[in-house]
Amino acid sequence: MSLPFDLRANPKPRSAADRRAILAEPGFGLYFTDHMSVATWTSADGWHDSAVVPYGPFQLDPATAVLHYAQEIFEGLKAYRHADGSVWLFRPEKNADRFARSATRLALPVLPEADFLGSIEALVSADAAWVPGGTEPGSPEPAAVTTGEQSLYLRPFMFASEAFLGVRAAHRVTYACIASPAGPYFAKGVHPITIWISTTYTRAAPGGTGAAKCGGNYAASLVAQAEAAEHGCDQVMFADAAEHAWLEELGGMNVYLVTRDNELITPELTGSILEGVTRDSILTLAREFGLTPVERRVGVQELLDGLGSGQVTELFACGTAAVITPIGVIKHEGGEVTVGSGETGETTAALRKNLLDVQYGRAEDTHGGLRRVL
Ligand SMILES: Cc1ncc(COP(=O)(O)O)c(C=O)c1O
Structure with a gap:
């Protein structure tokens, strides 16, 4: 059975005006959307506690294994808005597959493809207004003009979150996916x-x-x-x-x-x-x-x-x-x-x-x- 990624809505999302200002000039990796997907794995219970929650900091014990032994992996992919307003991913199954291979190499648990995709789709749905190029719900303003290279960058990652200093694969692991609006990579056009x-x-x-x-x-x-x-x-x-x-x-x-x-x-x-x-x-x-x-x-x-x-x-x-x-x-x-x-x-x-x-x-x-x- 796939993990559920139900939405626990952020009670304090950014205002539409703030979001518009960010989307007008997002840069790369500077701003984050209102939510993130999370799930926990333990050696005793496997994957559980999955949800889309308000974006916010993790609280980490100073002994958290990733801070010492770097047992960590990540992915990078984008959500693209098409001219008709629809939102798409491009070959996300390849990222799911690579995430699984990275996990195996780093002695982390594999997140099944359906859960990897589910976590991303639930986050993109929750933060749809952050995918560049859309119209603001209820706004009289027209949709932002896309240059054809704006997107919502998605960053799934997984790390050893057990507080333990022994050198071994962690028994507790945290998975999360965050999202960041991205402008054209080359603001002034493509140059060699x-x-x-x-x-x-x-x-x-x-x-x-x-x-x-x-x-x-x-x-x-x-x-x-x-x-x-x-x-x-x-x-x-x-x-x-x-x-x-x-x-x-x-x-x-x-x-x-x-x-x-x-x-x-x-x-x-x-x-x-x-x-x-x-x-x-x-x-x-x-x-x-x-x-x-x-x-x-x-x-x-x-x-x-x-x-x-x-x-x-x-x-x-x-x-x-x-x-x-x-x-x-x-x-x-x-x-x-x-x-x-x-x-x-x-x-x-x-x-x-x-x-x-x-x-x-x-x-x-x-x-x-x-x-x-x-
Ligand atoms: C070291 C390295 N090589 C290659 C790539 C290109 O991979 P992809 O086309 O999946 O983004 C990336 C980016 O993810 C990378 O970090």
Whole structure:
């Protein structure tokens, strides 16, 4: 039986005027809606105490295990409003599946797919007015105009909430999903970013947690991101841990190369790369764009040589937050190289437009990825 996520309504929701002001300029990850979904797991009773409750702080004992041993996982997906006012998720089953795999890797309990989806749909229903692009109920004002890139970002997460300092899997775990309105990732339009290939730091090693979406991976990437910034770069690209010779991914995005012979290449999943939902959607779309999708090991030197010779024509990063981000310049210890003309490539732009058009209901959802919530 699925967990019930009944609404315990927030007695003090934000005023419609406050919400409108936030939705006019939400930024990313700054504001949160009036509610959150929660559930508790204990080794004795399994999953229970599920509900949609007023958004608010957790009270944590200082000995709470997650604060010491980082037994924690999370997900990221979006709710999109279509022109007719309806609200949709895009391939949320993939997030449920990855959440389950992350849980298994971090010795956390699996939240069944139906409960993962139920928690999200109940939260989006409770906070429907927070999905950008809607009309305010009872308001004489017209619906906010969407730029086609505003959404309600959803952040399901789970952590060891048992107060116990022994190093073992917690016997008490808290699950929650919070929601945050998000503006277009690129407020001034899409511009190619600059990437630093780090040979100092790695993100994940064979047998480690790279394929899981756990907080520790992101904590470990921050110093490398700072190194990238010191070199004037926007993002860091990680190579493999053993040889520093094979491309893996960015701190929060997967990577793709487009070649002169119309191959669309992405590093194969080795266990240390996060299996991105966007990465997978692009693999599926490739043939519709006359591209041959290829998953294989890609050498750092092969990339640099390919950019030099013109064999690699475009390079882009992809993930839920920024969809598809063109990469214009690669910097590394040995120098720097421009990708093509340094501008957004044609294939990159076309794939980006298609994904967004499907997510926002402007193009046919030929692969059946959309799931209606409202
Ligand atoms: C390390 C990492 N790689 C790749 C991705 C892209 O995954 P997705 O397309 O599912 O957002 C993300 C974002 O979730 C990430 O954090």
